[in-house]
Amino acid sequence: MLDALQNQLSTIAEQESVRVLIIGASGKAYSSGHDLVEVQTNTHELFEKCSQVMMSLNTLPQPVIAMVQGIATAAGCQLVASCDLAVASDKAKFGVSGINLGLFCSTPAVALSRNVGPKQAMQMLLTGDLISAHEALSYGLINKVVPQRDLHSETIKLATSISSKSSFAVRLGKKMFYKQLQCNNLKDAYSFATEQIVNNLQHHDTRRGIQEFLSRV
């Protein structure tokens, strides 16, 4: 599964025509994370591969939306946290439940704690309890909760909004966003952001977009 995801991500990264990626699932679970037989062998290789997939979501040129219809636990919750955006059914639940088996969800904690405050993340990690979609929304883990029957249409609506924008600007923006977030210093972040917005303004999509806007007002 991780190999298949990594291959797909590598292929999609090269495809100019793909504007946005939705990661959905069918069945009761969105993803319940690792196969517990598999984690007992080649452990190091397995978790390195998994971390690589999660980082590939972050470095993928296109925005990624998690469309969450069911339970997302452990590496499944990490997958949601690693996407740029997430829409969830009101039936979805989220948890980092490894601790129930004596396995602290260390790798999921990396992604989770970059979306959710430390007290909320620690509660999830130490208790293994599932939280509701509404709690996940209030913690900042997801963007929107919708009735199950609207999950597909609402996710498509969000994806369509993004795919209607300049592909150049969206790709530049995603990359710059995470890079500037790493700057502790406001001055460094602004230097980098200024360089990027100047670059963005020189693109023909942007020049045309601004000209069209100005001709309408």
Added chain:
Amino acid sequence: MLDALQNQLSTIAEQESVRVLIIGASGKAYSSGHDLVEVQTNTHELFEKCSQVMMSLNTLPQPVIAMVQGIATAAGCQLVASCDLAVASDKAKFGVSGINLGLFCSTPAVALSRNVGPKQAMQMLLTGDLISAHEALSYGLINKVVPQRDLHSETIKLATSISSKSSFAVRLGKKMFYKQLQCNNLKDAYSFATEQIVNNLQHHDTRRGIQEFLSRV
């Protein structure tokens, strides 16, 4: 406008008698950001100047409150995010809408992502959609939502509360707050904070404040 703001900020920074700054606006918009004719020329200089104004809000000795009566988009939303505090009318709306014209709001993203979680910030940046004042409150972008008719009085109430405190302590505090926030390491943050609180305690305002309190209890 940026020159005027920068000049005002430089002047205010020198004025001991100014205890707190409120940045308000009149009309339909609080600020809709850059002039789109202007962004097409002297781009680099313009965005450097804008970033400088935003950083000057952060380094201004006095606290700054955004009083938001209407729409705050792009650099206007960045202005709100760059203030220390923000009070908004329930009619106010917030967005980083450059993406609609093919321009990812890279410089606004710096300020926005230091107030709002990554999933919420990315949704705003990638869709360009406006959010309501209540959403802005739940995301952490602003401090308070009030009815339009109470905006002025509620902002003045907040400003008056701050201006009634020791000016020395307020200025020391604002500066130390943002500096310690840059420390990844808890030990470094506490070393710096300890030095600052010891300094604060030696000031006559503080000595008198504590003496008066102790004489009342």
Added chain:
Amino acid sequence: MLDALQNQLSTIAEQESVRVLIIGASGKAYSSGHDLVEVQTNTHELFEKCSQVMMSLNTLPQPVIAMVQGIATAAGCQLVASCDLAVASDKAKFGVSGINLGLFCSTPAVALSRNVGPKQAMQMLLTGDLISAHEALSYGLINKVVPQRDLHSETIKLATSISSKSSFAVRLGKKMFYKQLQCNNLKDAYSFATEQIVNNLQHHDTRRGIQEFLSRV
């Protein structure tokens, strides 16, 4: 009091049998922070000692839960922020009120701003106003608000959930969580987390936990 707390924490850190620590209080206040007579003498030593206690909560091998029945102000609010988890009565209130006496709560700001967004933290620090338990929950400062009469039982329920997990995994997890949070870079965080989860999987508690789970499904 700080010496007593530090001694207790040092003792508890060595006790393998202690799984989780609850810090509660009786009376009207949870903690109103420093003695204002004491802060006027040996100031530097006092605040260094206090910071050391707060950092010891962070480095204590066991998770720490604040059980907050009343008002937590200044270093009392810092204590709540410094615990891993916090459960509060709906009668509890929180504030960093030193500014009312001319003393910006610089050391409390370190802990507070690592739980609460900058606009919310600055409002609390600059106004000295108390916030309700429900506001504290929405800001991320605490985990749960319960009726006063349920405070003890709800806190015990949370503690019991944690103490039922593998002690090895809980200790490894708490330590790794705060360490990975200091990594600006996703790659560094994942390298460290991968090493930790591989280590965790080699422990007999974890091997047995997984085997038992697999035998049930």
